[in-house]
Amino acid sequence: MRGGKPAVSRDLRVRWPVIGAEEREAALQVLDSGVLCGSRAPQVRALEDEFARFVGAKFCLATNSGTAALHMAVTAAGIEPGDEVITSAFTYPSTALAILQHNAVPTFADIDPVTFNIEPGGIEERITSRTRAIMPVHIHGLPCDMDAINAIARQRDLVVIEDAAQAHGATYRSRMAGALGDMAGFSLNATKNLPCGEGGLFVTSNERLLGRAASLRILGQSRDEVPLDPDHPLDSQGDSEFSGMGFMYLTQEIPAALARIQLRRLAQSNANAAANALLLTSRLSALPGVLPPHCPADRTHVYHKYRVRLDPRAMGLSVDPRLARDRVMAALRAEGVEVSLWLDRPVPEMKIFQARTGYGGGCPWTCHGSDVRYGVGEFPRTTALLADSFVVGSQSYPLFPQPRALMEQYADGFEKVIPRMTELLGSGAS
Ligand SMILES: Cc1ncc(COP(=O)(O)O)c(C=O)c1O
Structure with a gap:
């Protein structure tokens, strides 16, 4: 962001899907x-x-x-x-x-x-x-x-x-x-x-x-x-x-x-995603306030998306989580780290699931006498997740085909950005 050398050399990235x-x-x-x-x-x-x-x-x-x-x-x-x-x-x-x-x-x-x-x-x-x-x-x-x-x-x-x-x-x-x-x-x-x-x-x-x-x-x-x-x-x-x-x-x-x-190729590609995730998780979990995704011991994760949460309070900051997230994403992007969002609100808050008159004028919510309806904020855990997290990788450059060297560089990018949170937030932090 200050014009220095980015942490990531973007030519290491592999675009999905891989067609051979x-x-x-x-x-x-x-x-x-x-x-x-x-x-x-x-x-x-x-x-x-x-x-x-x-x-x-x-x-x-x-x-x-x-x-x-x-x-x-x-x-x-x-x-x-x-x-x-x-x-x-x-x-x-x-x-x-x-x-x-x-x-x-x-x-x-x-x-x-x-x-x-x-x-x-x-x-x-x-x-x-x-x-x-x-x-x-x-x-x-x-x-x-x-x-x-x-x-x-x-x-x-x-x-x-x-x-x-x-x-x-x-x-x-x-x-x-x-x-x-x-x-x-x-x-x-x-x-x-x-x-x-x-x-x-x-x-x-x-x-x-x-x-x-x-x-x-x-x-x-x-x-x-x-x-x-x-x-x-x-x-x-x-x-x-x-x-x-x-x-x-x-x-x-x-x-x-x-x-x-x-x-x-799926097993090998999923194994590569898991190895990339392991590498990222081991380095990112050492950074205060960065919460890599968790996989319970009774499951295996194929990391279709690798979602990281941020906890500004654990970084010693009192700041809107969405603001912290947005600033971190901007700084990571400047470092060449591929990051993305996926959806911005709980699905029930989307118009189609709120409307009683949508769906071609004959919405099943009313025509079948259902009284199910949702207010904004009824899904606090989903709302909080969507405010304080982002995905490492994108749909064009997901984790599964990437080389380990790129993941090391992504982690370098996080290690460069996270310690500078106060500087990144400027007047937004207290
Ligand atoms: C969780 C989930 N369900 C369903 C679908 C629908 O799949 P498709 O896009 O192939 O119709 C998707 C695809 O994006 C998805 O991510």
Whole structure:
């Protein structure tokens, strides 16, 4: 900021997603095959088999987005219009939109301030006679406390849908995210640890739920089990009955082929993210008032996002946390450290979840008689997190592909900036 030499040489950064010769080759092979799409097309089916095996679930359906996979799960759960689904106040809006898309009502619970995941006690407080499901979100790649959540669900006969959009390969008590509830939705968006462009994966081990989700995926048609005839890849001999409301959520062969290549690299890429996080955490935790993310001993974190909290009081400063955070980010950026924000308010405070007259004029909040509504400040732990924290890395330069040398330089940047907080805050500090 003063014109000196930045701590970070930006040419060390690796931009995400990493696309190499294998991806190019796979895309060309799809083009050469002449089969571009289809629920029984070879790349789509192979991806589904490989991902189900990877997660340790029986079934997988590839979709064209993570939101579609979550919407399929909400529908498959047998939720009726106006029923309530409890989810986290700290998530991407898609989680709650997938609930609204089925004319159900999202109700939100606050987070645990250490893991940033939905807090099981908060779930219990939100349960009403209309609650049908819980949708925990493994935020930033750290699994939720699923034994506690599943115990609540069992007691009340609720369905558990994991939003695993950010958590490919993360584990809880040695089991993979995606195999910890009744169903799960993953995203394959280009920003994710497992990217293909746009895409998603629905996962379950329950055949009944699979059938319902499959029907929603293709316009309400039942799942086509007749094997593909390679000579007629666009023709089907399957059931032509349309028995339910459906959407067109199929993915295509090129994205599926790309996801298969990326899946082979996922373990190594997640391991690199964990090693980078370990390095950052060991150096940043030595700085007063800097709180690196915590991973409980019974889980593995895949660091889709590495979020750092700041505690100005622990730095001996009496200052608005948001101001301290903003000044630190500006100084880190000047040092070349890649830092970013992700969302600026709890999801229930966003307009769509506040409005009673939105949603095409027929908002389910009113038409189903729901009285669920949220005031600003009702989620103090999420609000505090979003004021005093930021992400190290960005969606274009996340932690997973970066070399260790870059992480050392990021830590150098923090060590240069944090001791100068008083100077950075100027008249804002007391
Ligand atoms: C927590 C969470 N849930 C759901 C989604 C939706 O995934 P997609 O963008 O593939 O629809 C995302 C993606 O950004 C996400 O981060």
